[in-house]
Amino acid sequence: MKRSRAIAGAAALAVAGIATMATATTASAAPAAAAKYNGACGSGYSVVNSVPVTGKGTVYLTYSAKTGKNCVVTVRNSPGKKVYMYTYLTATDGSSDWVYDSGQYTSYAGPVYLPGKGICVDWGGAIESVSVSVSGSNCGRMAAGVVTHH
Structure with a gap:
């Protein structure tokens, strides 16, 4: 039984994670885009x-x-x-x-x-x-x- 509870718990967490991701992607007030690496260190880095x-x-x-x-x-x-x-x-x-x-x-x-x-x-x-x-x-x-x- 412990195994099935662990699997059920993991499934619940996965569903919660998907719901959270869905909520985050539909939010109307998106945060500023994250800074991207700008290549300032030079070529080869x-x-x-x-x-x-x-x-x-x-x-x-x-x-x-x-x-x-x-x-x-x-x-x-x-x-x-x-x-x-x-x-x-x-x-x-x-x-x-x-x-x-x-x-x-x-x-x-x-x-x-x-x-x-x-x-x-x-x-x-x-x-x-x-x-x-x-x-x-x-x-x-x-x-x-x-x-x-x-």
């Missing part, structure tokens, strides 16, 4: 991780296998008047200095670069007063990090 800056934009961690470097850029959902933006990247083990870019920008902060072969990285960014950070991620492979929203 691919997005390996990202974290949303709630309601404001997205921070992207990219990597180039050719150069062995990570790159981070913080991108706004809706470019416009200049606002405070920040982006940073450092080695989790403290083996590198922090690299960062901050200022008043219309669309993105960064890019910032750091050699990344064989190290875990801490990275993140901010748009206006909303900031996010990821600790100990992408240790030479796709890896989950600890995300903190401020």
